[in-house]
Amino acid sequence: MNEKFDELVRRLVQAHRDELIAVILHGSAVVTGESARPSDYRVLVVCAALPVEALRQAQPVARWWVGQGFQLPVYFTLAEFNGSLDVFPIEFGQMKRAYRVLHGRDLLRDVEVSAASLRWQLEHELRGKLLRLRGLYLPARESAESLVKLMTDSVITFVHYFRPMLEMLGEEAPLDRRAVIARVGARLNFDTAPVERVLRLRNEPVTLLEPEAEDLFADYLNCLARVVTAIDRIG
Numbered sequence: 001m002n003e004k005f006d007e008l009v010r011r012l013v014q015a016h017r018d019e020l021i022a023v024i025l026h027g028s029a030v031v032t033g034e035s036a037r038p039s040d041y042r043v044l045v046v047c048a049a050l051p052v053e054a055l056r057q058a059q060p061v062a063r064w065w066v067g068q069g070f071q072l073p074v075y076f077t078l079a080e081f082n083g084s085l086d087v088f089p090i091e092f093g094q095m096k097r098a099y100r101v102l103h104g105r106d107l108l109r110d111v112e113v114s115a116a117s118l119r120w121q122l123e124h125e126l127r128g129k130l131l132r133l134r135g136l137y138l139p140a141r142e143s144a145e146s147l148v149k150l151m152t153d154s155v156i157t158f159v160h161y162f163r164p165m166l167e168m169l170g171e172e173a174p175l176d177r178r179a180v181i182a183r184v185g186a187r188l189n190f191d192t193a194p195v196e197r198v199l200r201l202r203n204e205p206v207t208l209l210e211p212e213a214e215d216l217f218a219d220y221l222n223c224l225a226r227v228v229t230a231i232d233r234i235g
Helices: 002-019 029-035 052-067 078-083 089-097 115-140 144-168 177-188 193-203 210-233
Strands: 020-026 042-047 074-077 099-104
Touching (some): 002 020, 002 052, 002 099, 020 089, 042 052, 042 078, 089 099, 089 115, 089 144, 115 144, 115 210, 144 177, 144 193, 177 193, 177 210, 193 210
Parallel strands (some): 042 074
Antiparallel strands (some): 020 042, 020 099
């Protein structure tokens, strides 16, 4: 995999030259290593400026990179990077947990995530996703199958935000998703088993009857609502 990273840097340097400030690889794959899939990696590219012409020059690089199975790089100007630390505290906090500088400056080294910004983004993201889940319930309840799909499609997103919630509470979040769910329940002092059951259904599908699916959705929604309420009360 390292030769692909080296080739990416070579192409980015050729495209952006002196405007290229940093190329940072991040994501869980940085920790898991060679067993990881290309899609598990993320790339952050920071330039001094990003006029349209610079993006045009980067298009062949992006096309090649996606063709190798990776996700599109995310571009920031340096000013945007520095000005976004309080807007995307979850994302930058996760980047800092597992990253590698492929080229240029280590911009993440001195990043400090504000607890107030983290709490605000967590509540904003989870409230929005909870409202969307409620809205999607109306068409999904036409069948048990579609209702189960709604739950299993949504659960990874919610668990994704459980991790920074634990960090906000002073814990290092486990890597295992079920362990994350259990720790949130323990810290908030209520049962998060419905979320864990939905996660299990995602990984080990079974057929539910309509009443079973309806009951599980009710418990799942109630549990998520309690998590959001708890975030609102923190700090």
